[in-house]
Amino acid sequence: MKVNYPNGETKTPEIKRVKTHGMLFEEAINQTNEYYRNKDLAHIYKKPTPVQVVKVSYPTRTKAKIVEAYYRKPSTTDYNGIYKGKYIDFEAKETNNLTFSFTHIFSHQLKHLEAVKKHGGLAFVIIFYKKVDKVVIIDIEKFMELYNIGLKGGKKSISYEDALTVGIEVERKFAPPIDYLAAVDKLYF
Amino acid sequence: MKVNYPNGETKTPEIKRVKTHGMLFEEAINQTNEYYRNKDLAHIYKKPTPVQVVKVSYPTRTKAKIVEAYYRKPSTTDYNGIYKGKYIDFEAKETNNLTFSFTHIFSHQLKHLEAVKKHGGLAFVIIFYKKVDKVVIIDIEKFMELYNIGLKGGKKSISYEDALTVGIEVERKFAPPIDYLAAVDKLYF
Numbered sequence: 001m002k003v004n005y006p007n008g009e010t011k012t013p014e015i016k017r018v019k020t021h022g023m024l025f026e027e028a029i030n031q032t033n034e035y036y037r038n039k040d041l042a043h044i045y046k047k048p049t050p051v052q053v054v055k056v057s058y059p060t061r062t063k064a065k066i067v068e069a070y071y072r073k074p075s076t077t078d079y080n081g082i083y084k085g086k087y088i089d090f091e092a093k094e095t096n097n098l099t100f101s102f103t104h105i106f107s108h109q110l111k112h113l114e115a116v117k118k119h120g121g122l123a124f125v126i127i128f129y130k131k132v133d134k135v136v137i138i139d140i141e142k143f144m145e146l147y148n149i150g151l152k153g154g155k156k157s158i159s160y161e162d163a164l165t166v167g168i169e170v171e172r173k174f175a176p177p178i179d180y181l182a183a184v185d186k187l188y189f
Numbered sequence: 190m191k192v193n194y195p196n197g198e199t200k201t202p203e204i205k206r207v208k209t210h211g212m213l214f215e216e217a218i219n220q221t222n223e224y225y226r227n228k229d230l231a232h233i234y235k236k237p238t239p240v241q242v243v244k245v246s247y248p249t250r251t252k253a254k255i256v257e258a259y260y261r262k263p264s265t266t267d268y269n270g271i272y273k274g275k276y277i278d279f280e281a282k283e284t285n286n287l288t289f290s291f292t293h294i295f296s297h298q299l300k301h302l303e304a305v306k307k308h309g310g311l312a313f314v315i316i317f318y319k320k321v322d323k324v325v326i327i328d329i330e331k332f333m334e335l336y337n338i339g340l341k342g343g344k345k346s347i348s349y350e351d352a353l354t355v356g357i358e359v360e361r362k363f364a365p366p367i368d369y370l371a372a373v374d375k376l377y378f
Binding site: 037045048067068070075076080087089115116120 | 261
């Protein structure tokens with residue numbers, strides 16, 4: 001897979017986002033996963049944000065205090081686990097714009113999702129379009145079709161309307177807040 | 190599952206260990222996973238160590254520096270991913286003693302591995318017996334049988350010899366250093 005989006009590899013906008021505006025969407029997915037676990041429907045977790053620890057102090061003998069560390073680029077995606085006997089893996093993204101720009105996802109994350117799909121897992125991107133308050137899941141193969149069109153000089157983003165043509169909208173509820181497994185069922189089962 | 194090992198829930202010996210003696214075994218597993226990925230045999234990663242970030246400073250506009258943070262207890266296990274279309278999940282442990290004590294594994298990690306197995310995944314514990322320089326994988330069901338005997342007043346640890354009777358020994362090689370998937374094949378496929 002050839003990947004040459006400008007900034008695609010070097011910028012790390014996601015990491016900062018996760019700590020600020022991203023929190024609500026991430027929190028909603030985490031709550032959803034907890035709901036699924038409590039019902040024993042699926043066991044899916046968010047991976048911890050990777051941190052490079054440089055210096056640790058021991059103010060007491062029992063507790064280590066990290067005093068110098070830096071965020072690292074995640075190796076893979078945000079979430080993975082098991083659902084209906086299948087390995088499930090996805091990246092969660094949100095956008096303040098009407099379209100989701102491909103510069104906001106790392107190419108190594110896409111490669112990882114492609115590998116998961118190839119090995120028989122469920123692999124997708126879940127996008128929260130904040131402006132219209134909608135959530136859509138897109139299977140990695142469909143996502144890559146649009147991504148590759150972008151690489152060849154076509155559109156370098158996915159609008160909410162485009163997302164609906166290739167993906168499945170996620171119903172919003174009280175509990176679970178982001179019932180994405182219902183969309184996964186429609187997409188894969 | 191009733192769990193009442195003294196200190197089983199409150200002590201966190203693992204976290205400290207990971208940063209010190211644990212590194213070599215962890216490093217060997219990480220190298221093994223990288224080998225598997227390069228051969229496209231399996232896509233398995235170590236989850237980042239969870240860190241609770243309290244304070245971040247911005248010495249430059251582009252780089253966030255974490256200046257106060259603490260290690261958190263991991264939600265699940267060390268490693269997960271996909272192998273032969275199956276979800277695979279395991280916890281890696283090492284011991285300086287001739288036996289592996291059950292106090293060195295969190296009960297919520299065992300519950301997680303049991304849930305994975307129940308949902309059709311491959312779930313096991315991989316133990317490195319440093320004194321004899323041997324590595325064994327034990328399926329979570331077999332592990333829990335021994336664990337539960339311990340809860341009822343029996344042996345509260347697994348010796349290398351016991352491990353061999355219920356698990357599969359992992360061959361040590363130059364590349365990959367810890368070829369645990371060969372043992373997984375014998376155990377599950």
